[in-house]
Amino acid sequence: MNTRKPPRRSNRVAAGQAPETQGVIQGDLARAVLEPGAYAKWDTLLDTFDHLRSTMPVVKVLPDTEGVFDPFWLVTGYDDVMRVSKDNQTFLNNPRTVVFSLTEGIEFAKALTGGSPHMVASLVTFDAPIHMKYRKLTQEWFMPKNLRSVEDEIRTLAQETVQRLVDAAGHNSGAVDFVPLVSAPYPLHVVMQIMGVPEEDEPRMLMLTQQMFGGQDEDLNQSGMANMTPEQITQLVAGAVADFEAYFAKLTAEKRAKPTGDVASIIANARIDGEPLNDRDMMGYYIILAAAGHDTTSASTAGAMLALAQDPEQFARVKADRSLLPGIVEEAIRWTSPVQHFMRTAAEDTRLGGQKIAKGDWLMINYVAANHDPAQFENPRKFDAARTPNRHLAFGAGAHQCLGLHLARLEMRILFEALLDRIETIELAGEPRRAKSTFVGGLKTLPLHITAS
Numbered sequence: 001m002n003t004r005k006p007p008r009r010s011n012r013v014a015a016g017q018a019p020e021t022q023g024v025i026q027g028d029l030a031r032a033v034l035e036p037g038a039y040a041k042w043d044t045l046l047d048t049f050d051h052l053r054s055t056m057p058v059v060k061v062l063p064d065t066e067g068v069f070d071p072f073w074l075v076t077g078y079d080d081v082m083r084v085s086k087d088n089q090t091f092l093n094n095p096r097t098v099v100f101s102l103t104e105g106i107e108f109a110k111a112l113t114g115g116s117p118h119m120v121a122s123l124v125t126f127d128a129p130i131h132m133k134y135r136k137l138t139q140e141w142f143m144p145k146n147l148r149s150v151e152d153e154i155r156t157l158a159q160e161t162v163q164r165l166v167d168a169a170g171h172n173s174g175a176v177d178f179v180p181l182v183s184a185p186y187p188l189h190v191v192m193q194i195m196g197v198p199e200e201d202e203p204r205m206l207m208l209t210q211q212m213f214g215g216q217d218e219d220l221n222q223s224g225m226a227n228m229t230p231e232q233i234t235q236l237v238a239g240a241v242a243d244f245e246a247y248f249a250k251l252t253a254e255k256r257a258k259p260t261g262d263v264a265s266i267i268a269n270a271r272i273d274g275e276p277l278n279d280r281d282m283m284g285y286y287i288i289l290a291a292a293g294h295d296t297t298s299a300s301t302a303g304a305m306l307a308l309a310q311d312p313e314q315f316a317r318v319k320a321d322r323s324l325l326p327g328i329v330e331e332a333i334r335w336t337s338p339v340q341h342f343m344r345t346a347a348e349d350t351r352l353g354g355q356k357i358a359k360g361d362w363l364m365i366n367y368v369a370a371n372h373d374p375a376q377f378e379n380p381r382k383f384d385a386a387r388t389p390n391r392h393l394a395f396g397a398g399a400h401q402c403l404g405l406h407l408a409r410l411e412m413r414i415l416f417e418a419l420l421d422r423i424e425t426i427e428l429a430g431e432p433r434r435a436k437s438t439f440v441g442g443l444k445t446l447p448l449h450i451t452a453s
């Protein structure tokens with residue numbers, strides 16, 4: 001997946017011209033749903049989605065960028081996002097899964113891979129029938145019953161992480177940034193642990209996944225991608241893939257020689273239709289797990305902590321009654337919706353939200369918008385840990401629904417158990433800031449005053 005800030009062509013919509021006509025948005029309104037910076041201004045973004053959902057729940061977005069990004073249908077209503085997610089025959093993941101799949105980048109990927117539009121082929125880029133064959137390989141491993149086998153390891157990581165937070169709070173008179181200390185490193189440790197990557201290799205893995213999946217926020221992406229051309233980005237990604245392949249070739253050999261119960265052993269020894277996975281597909285599997293498992297859980301973890309910091313009574317209640325924790329975790333995942341969108345391509349002519357969708361049209365299913373649809377969630381901007389039912393779409397739905405959803409819930413619950421054991425009070429120590437990102441997004445800073453028990 002390649003990323004780049006969309007170049008502006010501010011003269012596209014002449015002054016005074018309405019940015020929305022006949023189910024089409026462009027100019028400022030298109031930028032308000034498409035630019036990474038728009039996703040850093042949460043309330044404004046939610047206002048925009050509310051406006052669109054109530055007037056044009058499925059609307060054509062004409063990006064301001066000729067030939068770089070293609071037009072697409074933006075889907076903002078809960079029911080429509082659910083329908084697209086579940087109808088995997090009509091709405092395909094191939095060929096482009098995220099909105100910043102640059103047209104030129106895809107051509108480049110095809111040239112480098114010998115025809116595939118993806119530098120990395122993985123579960124999110126497969127459709128039926130191959131998708132399910134790949135998914136089934138690890139689906140069982142990610143079920144709650146099996147995850148019990150890694151609970152103790154995750155608890156140890158959680159306790160070590162909370163200890164670091166408590167130590168830092170002691171050194172800084174209680175003022176700490178929760179994101180770099182807790183919510184960013186902890187899910188990365190967990191996902192690396194389940195893949196058998198030693199801790200000293202984590203920074204390298206982080207850099208590689210950033211290069212491949214391109215954090216769009218300049219503070220978070222250390223790979224220097226922000227100002228590169230699509231060709232340069234694709235070259236960088238190709239280098240990262242090669243580096244990743246070399247790293248995991250060694251791991252695969254080890255796991256084949258001596259399989260352990262971890263997920264990397266399952267992938268290394270997997271067979272599809274009787275044949276072992278080829279190197280490229282195996283890498284795709286490792287890469288999607290490494291990339292999908294950390295920023296997402298990190299964002300919902302930071303969101304849960306923000307909600308508790310903003311509501312000391314809720315914090316006191318859950319400290320006294322741990323049975324409230326699963327509700328807090330689930331609501332944090334809805335409230336933050338860390339995966340903000342995925343794209344689908346129509347396999348045939350169809351209708352959605354009163355619009356005619358043609359075969360080949362591109363659609364953005366926006367999880368942030370769907371999870372704030374007042375027709376489904378009463379007072380959707382409120383963090384309500386008692387919300388029942390809470391059938392949010394933050395993990396998607398249908399054949400591609402998040403493979404790691406039980407793991408994400410488990411690791412959040414275990415972390416908050418450790419936090420509640422050790423933390424007496426939390427209070428905001430400054431304004432939290434959100435990352436600029438259209439794809440995976442959330443808080444990049446969360447300054448807190450903390451007192452330990």
Ligand code: HEM
Pocket residue numbers: 085123124125135191288289290292293294296297300333337338339342367393394395396397398399400401402403404405407408
């Ligand atoms: C797919 C969200 C954590 C692995 C997805 C999708 C979403 C999502 C929205 C796409 C669903 C669709 O297309 O219908 C989240 C959120 C998380 C989280 C919000 C944390 C709060 C994780 C973790 C892992 C993981 C911890 C594993 C280590 C995957 C994989 C897929 C996926 C492998 C692709 C599944 C497929 O295409 O069949 N996730 N995810 N995710 N997620 Fe997660």
